[in-house]
Amino acid sequence: MQCSYFDAGRCRSCTLMGSPYTEQLAGKQSHCQALLSDHAALEWLEPIASQESAFRNKAKMVVSGTARNPTIGILDADGHGIDLRKCGVCSPGLRAVFPVVAHFIRLHRITPYDVPHRSGELKHIIVTESPDGDIMLRLVLRTDQLVPRIRKHLPDLLAELPQVKVVSVNLHPEHKAVLEGDREILLTEQSTLNMRVNGINLHLRPQSFFQTNSGMAAALYRQGRDWVNELAPGSVWDLYCGVGGFALHSAAPGRTVTGIEFSSEAIASARLSSDEAGLQGMQFEAGDATAFALAAEQSPDLVIVNPPRRGIGEELCGWLEASDVRHVVYSSCNAQSLARDLAALPSFTARRARVLDMFPQTTHYEVMVLLERAG
The missing domain is CATH 2.40.50.1070 (OB fold (Dihydrolipoamide Acetyltransferase, E2P))
Structure with missing residues (x-):
């Protein structure tokens, strides 16, 4: 992709602008593999490419x-x-x-x-x-x-x-x-924007977060759904759930899914989407993800985390280590904080990883990792 603003020096926000896209994607894959190189059992799936231009929905x-x-x-x-x-x-x-x-x-x-x-x-x-x-x-x-x-x-x-x-x-x-x-x-009069992803109608309120690349968001949620359904857990927590993308994609008969997000606006959106779809076993609560986990009386079978760039942090890692959780699906927009968090989870083995190019023309990307409790 070429950009006249970049070429003229008027905007340099897209730091990889002008670089061949295949090289951008390969570089992100190599960067992520290097950061997670300590995880010898990790199977790397093919990265998912985005369209090179006109991809931003926000x-x-x-x-x-x-x-x-x-x-x-x-x-x-x-x-x-x-x-x-x-x-x-x-x-x-x-x-x-x-x-x-x-x-x-x-x-x-x-x-x-x-x-x-x-x-x-x-x-x-x-x-x-x-x-x-x-x-x-x-x-x-x-x-x-x-x-x-x-x-x-x-x-x-x-x-x-x-x-x-x-x-x-x-x-x-x-x-x-x-x-x-x-x-x-x-x-x-209308208060939410309908973000239809993989046949699921997510509701976005003005102050709620949604991925900035709709195509990659759909791929992200499909990958999470596939891993969850393959493992068939009876109970799932979606921490940092936003408007409920991963949680709603994880719904299945006989499965309980709980979504936790600090933003009450996002939780209202997630509840609306769940009610409209007529999903059973869904629960969404506004609150701090770490505080919710620490106060819970029981652990779920599987936890999905999609934290901000800082990662999930030492306290939530410590809770996961001490819990009965068998699997974690970790979606990260910052592979450096991901690597730090994985180092704090020695009881889990990183089994699979996939880079999704959420942000073409920049050095940023999304990566998903499937973790399994060792032994």
Whole structure:
């Protein structure tokens, strides 16, 4: 893939841009194998490739410039906007939204936030596209001052972009390097974006997490489902379950599945998906994954973990070591923290691993490992 923004030095976010894709994928496989080289029994499955471009289903874009001439993209080192509306890793559905939003900003005099001067209102737009082509649009504002104006003129935006189903305003009053704030104001009747994956309808609320590559998310959940069904556990925990992707794919007659996620928004989405599908034996609870495990009276047969980049940590590793859990399916977006966690689980043997290229054109990737208790 070639990118004019990268070639011109305007954006270097995709650090592998221009490298042959086969080399990118082979490099990620080699990197992961080197980090997990201590696990001699590990069988490496073929890595799963992504499409090279237009794979992102979510864009977090900085709004800068002026109300008359807004930029949608990133900031340079001095805090000035660089427009990236034609970014080639974003899906065509995302790219179709950017110019319409820019026109909306101009037409209704919505002042972008000026980082160097700490003034203005609109900080970011966060756009997500479902596999069916529907859109969620979130506007991150410094205050609620412009909410009435946006609400008043929103029908015009929706008429021009009928694929936009969910619109919200996020309030982020602080001047710091955090993308969004805690308060969300929903502006549409529909509150969730339907993310249909492998025939399962996942519901994404504005502040919930979903993988940024829908094709790779589907492959990730299929791999987890296949390993779980092969082992046929009677009980499964999905820790860090998000909107319930792994948990819902693990549902089966006679099996109990419990999903734990800190975000109450994500748990509400997971419950809705489970109820709609009429699944039995499903339970979702909001809370800390490690605290839940430590307080539990019984261990499940199998645990799925899909933690943030920091990994599951020493405390949860210690609980797994002392538990009766027979198998762990570990999905990681950071092979370095994965390697550290596996070293803290000497009672488990890493049996299989698979790299999934969730983030082409960058050094990042997802890797799944199947662990089995030794002996």
